[in-house]
Amino acid sequence: MFISNAYAQTAGAESGGIMGFLPLILMFVVLYFVMIRPQMKRQKEVKLMIEALAVGDEVVTVGGLMGTVTQQKDHYITVELIPGTEVKMQKNSVTAVLPKGTIKAI
Numbered sequence: 001m002f003i004s005n006a007y008a009q010t011a012g013a014e015s016g017g018i019m020g021f022l023p024l025i026l027m028f029v030v031l032y033f034v035m036i037r038p039q040m041k042r043q044k045e046v047k048l049m050i051e052a053l054a055v056g057d058e059v060v061t062v063g064g065l066m067g068t069v070t071q072q073k074d075h076y077i078t079v080e081l082i083p084g085t086e087v088k089m090q091k092n093s094v095t096a097v098l099p100k101g102t103i104k105a106i
Contacts, residue, residue: 053069059097075091
């Protein structure tokens with residue numbers, strides 16, 4: 001009457017097994033090189049920086065405080081912000097190690 005019958009169509013040219021996944025694989029490879037690999041590299045650099053901390057290093061903390069490392073223990077360091085003012089904090093709170101003499105120049 002008003003509605004015609006719908007019949008399933010046969011598949012024309014199939015794209016093959018691996019060819020269907022090729023765009024997905026290509027997107028994962030691009031994602032790896034653009035996002036995952038640089039993040040892993042940055043994590044490795046931060047870990048090496050924290051392991052290399054020594055007494056006398058000038059550091060910047062997560063909160064933006066700048067000071068000199070005066071003591072170092074397993075997971076904690078003591079940072080002297082100004083003469084006579086020391087703060088004890090975790091090593092993970094250090095974001096950067098400054099070149100020697102930077103704090104005195106400021």
